Amino acid sequence: xxxxxxxxxSLSVQEGRISILNCDYTNSMFDYFLxxxxxxxxxxxxxxxxxxxxxxxxxxxxxxxxxKSAKHLSLHIVPSQPGDSAVYFCAASAPGNQFYFGTGTxxxxxx
Amino acid sequence: DxxxxxxxxxxxxxxxxxxxxxxxxxxxxxxxxxxxxxLGQGPQxxxxxxxxxxxxxxxxxxxxxGHQFPNxxxxxxxxxxxxxxxxLYLCASSPGTGHQDQPQHFGxxxxxxxx
Numbered sequence: 599x600x601x602x603x604x605x606x607x608s609l610s611v612q613e614g615r616i617s618i619l620n621c622d623y624t625n626s627m628f629d630y631f632l633x634x635x636x637x638x639x640x641x642x643x644x645x646x647x648x649x650x651x652x653x654x655x656x657x658x659x660x661x662x663x664x665x666k667s668a669k670h671l672s673l674h675i676v677p678s679q680p681g682d683s684a685v686y687f688c689a690a691s692a693p694g695n696q697f698y699f700g701t702g703t704x705x706x707x708x709x
Numbered sequence: 710d711x712x713x714x715x716x717x718x719x720x721x722x723x724x725x726x727x728x729x730x731x732x733x734x735x736x737x738x739x740x741x742x743x744x745x746x747x748l749g750q751g752p753q754x755x756x757x758x759x760x761x762x763x764x765x766x767x768x769x770x771x772x773x774x775g776h777q778f779p780n781x782x783x784x785x786x787x788x789x790x791x792x793x794x795x796x797l798y799l800c801a802s803s804p805g806t807g808h809q810d811q812p813q814h815f816g817x818x819x820x821x822x823x824x
Contacts, residue, residue: 602751632812641713641799641815642752649810687751696742696765697813699751 601625602690604700612708617675619703621688624669628690628698633662633673636685636702645686646673678707711736713816715800721822722790730785730819734802740764741783742813743775744799752799758783759805787821795823 603622611617619633629650634642648655648662648671655662661674675682685702714733722728734741740759744752754767758777777783781802787794797820801813 604751630810634815639817641715641817644812644814647810647812689751696754696757696767698754699744701749701751 599624600701601628602688602698602700604688604703606703607701608704608706610706610708611678613680614677617673617678617682617705617707619673619675619686619688619705621671621673621700622669623671623690623698625690625692625698626669627692627695629693630691631662631664631671632689632697633660634687634689634699635682636687642687675705678705680707680709683707713738713800713802713814715798715816715819717819718817719820719822721824723824724790724792726790727786727788728790728821730787730798730800730821731782732785732800732802732816733782734800735814738802738804738814739781740803740805741777741781742801742803743783743785744801745769746797746799746818748796755785790823792823795821797821 632647633645636642646660664671685704687702689697689699691697716731742757743755746752756766757764761777772788774786797818799818800816803813
């Protein structure tokens with residue numbers, strides 16, 4: 599049972615435009631959400647997180663939005679850069695519990 | 710400040726064999742989690758070690774076992790290897806059990822191929 603879902607396997611965006619990556623979850627007990635970026639032949643790198651007590655967290659060009667009622671989170675990258683091309687995973691966790699990962703979205707930023 | 714390190718980088722085994730993968734956590738981290746990432750999938754949680762004990766376990770058979778040493782490093786052992794065990798095995802470390810609003814930091818993984 600996939601508790602965290604990323605329904606878009608891939609996304610292409612022009613350099614300088616906004617990239618929006620989406621993630622849905624089913625477990626209402628999840629209270630901590632993260633985004634990781636992964637380049638080929640490397641492990642996932644932590645990007646940004648959000649606690650369920652917030653609905654938005656911003657770090658430079660990256661902003662994560664959380665809609666608890668819809669059980670949906672999104673990652674916005676503005677402006678997108680070619681170096682942002684990677685696979686992005688969302689992950690979620692309940693207190694004291696394991697992390698559950700989505701299947702990833704491959705982002706390509708076109709120069 | 711060294712991050713999470715894993716060894717070996719690549720490994721080729723045949724069906725029925727046994728394998729041991731190793732992980733050193735990021736400095737200051739005492740909890741180690743292991744994940745299996747099959748091609749085209751996200752990381753799947755195998756188990757987590759804290760204070761040298763398995764604290765949580767995902768939906769993996771007993772062929773998958775682990776160990777944590779006093780210096781917080783960890784090993785993942787897989788017995789009776791199957792073709793379906795071919796995957797990237799990722800180690801992640803974090804301070805303390807549970808998420809405690811702290812992200813896990815990943816190593817670059819061990820690519821295991823079963824022939």
